[in-house]
Amino acid sequence: MQKQSVLPQVHTAIPGPRSRAMAAELRHWESPNVTYVSPEFPIFWESAAGCLVTDVDGNVFLDLSAGFGAAAVGHAHPRVTAAIGAQAGRLLHGMGDVHPPAVKVELLRALARVCPGDLNQAILAGSGAESIEAALKTTVLATGRAGVIAFEGSYHGLTYGALAATSRDDFRRPFRAQLGHFVHHAPYPQRPDEAARVLEQIEEWLRHPPEGIPPVGAVLVEPIQGRGGIRVPPPGWFTALQALCHRHGALLIADEIFTGFGRTGQWFASEVPPDILCVGKALGGGFPIAACVSSPAVMAAWGESTGEALHTSTFLGHPLGCAAALAAIAVLEEERLVERAAALGEWLRPRLEALPGVAAVRGRGLMWGLEL
Structure with a gap:
């Protein structure tokens, strides 16, 4: 895939006005206890590519969850x-x-x-x-x-x-x-x-x-x-x-x-x-x-x-x-992403362990959890 900037871009309050309006509508049409909705949650996605997600207000986020792990080859490869x-x-x-x-x-x-x-x-x-x-x-x-x-x-x-x-x-x-x-x-x-x-x-x-x-x-x-x-x-x-x-x-x-x-x-x-x-x-x-x-x-x-x-x-x-x-x-x-995950994991672990306030780092490859 073509390389892209991975810097987030924030143009509005989070959630933005369109996300807030859509949250109110979702609360009306969807059964309770499916999507968590509060004054500060969620943001509504408009598009995604690679590791970046753009919401309906034009804000760009770095997706560190890979879409709950589903986007292992990146969003919309x-x-x-x-x-x-x-x-x-x-x-x-x-x-x-x-x-x-x-x-x-x-x-x-x-x-x-x-x-x-x-x-x-x-x-x-x-x-x-x-x-x-x-x-x-x-x-x-x-x-x-x-x-x-x-x-x-x-x-x-x-x-x-x-x-x-x-x-x-x-x-x-x-x-x-x-x-x-x-x-x-x-x-x-x-x-x-x-x-x-x-x-x-x-x-x-x-x-x-x-x-x-x-x-x-x-x-x-x-x-x-x-x-x-x-x-x-x-x-x-x-x-x-x-x-x-x-x-x-x-x-x-x-x-x-x-x-x-x-x-x-x-x-x-x-x-x-x-x-x-x-x-x-x-x-x-x-x-x-x-x-x-x-x-x-x-x-x-x-x-x-x-x-x-x-x-x-x-x-x-x-x-x-x-x-x-x-x-x-x-x-x-073909893109050797499994080997890349292993190499990035080796690079990432000591940097996670060096973060202030981290009590424990657990994981392997690109699957990590931090205990604070």
Whole structure:
């Protein structure tokens, strides 16, 4: 991409008058408790390119969140927008599980190439939460056990299966009466002594599930917790967790929706290939698409289709999403953005640690959290 100035430009009060007017209108038309609206929030985006976002009042901001991690190749990367436009001109909608678009096969082939180990079969989805749902279904089919161990501080999405695995009580409490009771949460370790204790606790639960939880078929984990505070486990813990799962016939599901596709300076943050890999966010270069990826041995549990898919949706394998994802993967490879994230992370860490008032710096690559 062409280099651009990354200096913010502020022309009005923040939020500006147009953002304030639109916030009042949004409050009128949108359900409460979707978008947070206050006298000082939000700003309304008009356009974005690279790392810069322009609001409806003409103010320009540096996006340090990369659009919640979705814009890993930058906002509106020309390669991605061109791919979406070209695909829209050919085929705007396909019948994903009946008469799929050709570009779906191309994306599945690309995913098999970049995903680790023998993870080369996928269920495509429209969001990260949907990919978690697919992983949970895959687990019960493959192991015959419905129980899942997740972690305190985890965030896996807000659809009901994903919400059952998410630990945040403020998200769960209003819907507890409708949530499935199949998940138990373990502490998420950040020190070696914590890691050993957590592994012992998980092994006990794999042998003897906690009261009210069915036999455990999977452990669901973020290699680095994102929304939970950029919490990084000790080296070797993920590998030991995988070995523990395999000793007890359980699957290890890695939620790499936030960490995947270069965010941490590696294609994926998992130390070893998990049994099931959930990806999203950066996969589509800013366009909504996600995937649950596993090995043929695990995916065989779904069985052959009898004519009606056991797990699908109208927009599964959407042509525009597939085209966007193919372009985003190509940009990551050709512009060596994964290697760039690793190098920038090495450059950035000591500078973050030197900031006044910073108690701790956690993260890897271009995924960092500061504890003040």
